[in-house]
Amino acid sequence: RLFKSHCHWEEVPRADVPRVVAVFRDPRDCVVSYYHHLQDLIPVALRRPGGDGHTVTWSEAFERWLSSRQWYDHVNSWWKRRHDPNVLIIRYEDLKTDLPSAVRRIAAHLAWAVSDSTVERAIEHSSFEWMSAHQDKSQRPSANAPPLFRPGGLIRKGTVGEGRSR
Numbered sequence: 001r002l003f004k005s006h007c008h009w010e011e012v013p014r015a016d017v018p019r020v021v022a023v024f025r026d027p028r029d030c031v032v033s034y035y036h037h038l039q040d041l042i043p044v045a046l047r048r049p050g051g052d053g054h055t056v057t058w059s060e061a062f063e064r065w066l067s068s069r070q071w072y073d074h075v076n077s078w079w080k081r082r083h084d085p086n087v088l089i090i091r092y093e094d095l096k097t098d099l100p101s102a103v104r105r106i107a108a109h110l111a112w113a114v115s116d117s118t119v120e121r122a123i124e125h126s127s128f129e130w131m132s133a134h135q136d137k138s139q140r141p142s143a144n145a146p147p148l149f150r151p152g153g154l155i156r157k158g159t160v161g162e163g164r165s166r
Contacts, residue, residue: 008077018086019110022078025092027071028163033156035061040153044146058166096160099123128158 005012012020025033038056056064065071081087088109095102103122107114114122124130132155136147 006074008074009081010077019088020081020086021088021090021106021109023090023092023095024075024078026160026163028166029092029160030071030163031062031065032163032166034065036156037154040149040156042148042150093160095126096158099126128155131155131158 007013035056035058038061041055078087078089082089088106090102090106100119100123103119103126104114107119107122132152135152135155
């Protein structure tokens, strides 16, 4: 069984999960992504619990992101487990640099025997182009819920290094 989450280690539903893949991204790129994420929410999503109903400026988003400590706390919780044999930490930048090697490394960590065609399909479905074309599959918090982002707003660029220019 698989599940995708933004949980900290301590929040994982079962701490005895056989194998875990944790993906980290450069915090500078994360804050840029967070800002655009907020900009792309539809009005009803801005009014959800915890939202104040308006979009934010870059400075407001940066301050909110920094003061929340979410990135640091998340990475720190997993980093403490980096030597655990059931935890694989991989960087988003490595996925972008060499996705085929990363897919094979993940499959090996999960102890999955995968064919070359399965690896190729995983690479295709992990590409920015495929995810962008199919972002309707991940825009909703559940299958019956309305989308939270404007059309085309969830998957933006899929690049590395944009945070260095801010």
